[in-house]
Amino acid sequence: MKEAEQLFYSYFQSKGEDSNIDKFVKCVEQCDDIKSNTIIKVNIFVEVENNIEYALFNEEVALWLETYEPTWLSRMTLIAQPPSDNAKVMVEVIRHVEPYETCTTLAVGGHNYDVLSYKNCDLIIGASCSGLLDAPVEQQSQEAFRVVQDILEAENLTFADIIRQWNYIQNIIGFEDGKQNYQVFNNVRAAYYEKSEFAQGYPAATGIGQSFGGVIVDFFAIRYKGCGVVLPIKNPLQTDAHQYSSKVLLGHEQLKQPKFERAKLLLSGRKATVFISGTAAIKGEDSVSSDGIEQQLDVTLENINMLVNQDYLSKISGFILRKKEHKFSGLRVYVRKMEDIPTVKLICNQRFPDTPIGIVQADICRDNLFLEIEGACCLNVID
Numbered sequence: 001m002k003e004a005e006q007l008f009y010s011y012f013q014s015k016g017e018d019s020n021i022d023k024f025v026k027c028v029e030q031c032d033d034i035k036s037n038t039i040i041k042v043n044i045f046v047e048v049e050n051n052i053e054y055a056l057f058n059e060e061v062a063l064w065l066e067t068y069e070p071t072w073l074s075r076m077t078l079i080a081q082p083p084s085d086n087a088k089v090m091v092e093v094i095r096h097v098e099p100y101e102t103c104t105t106l107a108v109g110g111h112n113y114d115v116l117s118y119k120n121c122d123l124i125i126g127a128s129c130s131g132l133l134d135a136p137v138e139q140q141s142q143e144a145f146r147v148v149q150d151i152l153e154a155e156n157l158t159f160a161d162i163i164r165q166w167n168y169i170q171n172i173i174g175f176e177d178g179k180q181n182y183q184v185f186n187n188v189r190a191a192y193y194e195k196s197e198f199a200q201g202y203p204a205a206t207g208i209g210q211s212f213g214g215v216i217v218d219f220f221a222i223r224y225k226g227c228g229v230v231l232p233i234k235n236p237l238q239t240d241a242h243q244y245s246s247k248v249l250l251g252h253e254q255l256k257q258p259k260f261e262r263a264k265l266l267l268s269g270r271k272a273t274v275f276i277s278g279t280a281a282i283k284g285e286d287s288v289s290s291d292g293i294e295q296q297l298d299v300t301l302e303n304i305n306m307l308v309n310q311d312y313l314s315k316i317s318g319f320i321l322r323k324k325e326h327k328f329s330g331l332r333v334y335v336r337k338m339e340d341i342p343t344v345k346l347i348c349n350q351r352f353p354d355t356p357i358g359i360v361q362a363d364i365c366r367d368n369l370f371l372e373i374e375g376a377c378c379l380n381v382i383d
Contacts, residue, residue, distance in 0.1 A: 006271050006378045008095040009330020011358040013087035021060040023089035034069050041094040042072050045360050047082035051133055054080050054212040074105050074112035077128045079168055080212040081360035084341045092358050108150045120268055124221040126151050133214045137181045140215035141188035148217055157221055158196040163264050164275045165205040166218040172209035172363050182365050190256035201232025205260035206278030206374050208334050209363030233263035235306050239285040263307040272321050272379040279303050280372045289368035293340045296370050308377045320382040328355045331375035334362040
């Protein structure tokens, strides 16, 4: 059976005492095909001390890319999450095995975005959708979703056409004016989502902390030109996040659930792709928080394995789907405490020896969760 891979993740790190921009350049130099028309997304993870340093580094990266690789500019996001292994900078490159036929960079409201055209679909890439860095979380969230909405409307799409979304929230479990930042973000997201009908489920998504950088939203939206199927994937081991009870929502009023699916399945031709949302040690709607990082990692991986189980996906989709065992296109691992990263890295590398894995330090959306994992998995459709 020919390999199913359609997506490929790569991770490049740089250590040392030189500047962050020099470390970034060294990461890029490790990527031998930066001008390839298979690259669909670039994420830069960095350790910074404050929002001023974050903004300055963002400007430095943009200036470098304008000179050396401008096609990355509208697909690049700077994320203030310190990488593992004492690296100050890590670059994640996501590729699609099929080169896009054309790339059109467009602007709406002063924000650039890309439309990558393939034979059977257009992929709309929204990166670094954000607002004023030092504004309150509610205002930042409103401004970020306004950018997303403007892009979608320019493409005659709605929020229901988003297949994958990433939400990075500074001080995610902190409070402003008695309201938890993540809950404030969820309230804003729900208000914008109310404008769309999600017949094929909400997007796969991650809501994760970052040390600085405010509120940032990234997304992939898809527009099929012919035959294409998009399905929401539920996890029988977990309550749907958008069905959580008030017991696990923090705040006093206007509590809205996180609007995302546990995963999203895309079927086109003889290939299938699963986008796995940020997944943690949650059973039902309750955190499994009693026995530390290793138990939470086991529960998290159990949840992920359920989402990519071949028989389960075949039953949901009506197609026979097969993948290489223990192989993912890529996994991104968020760990709350830096001292837990060596344990998590060792176990993940043992479980998934052929999978590219990027590990960063970040706050999780609940204070009793120690890690979260997201990723993608590709499968073959069998007659």
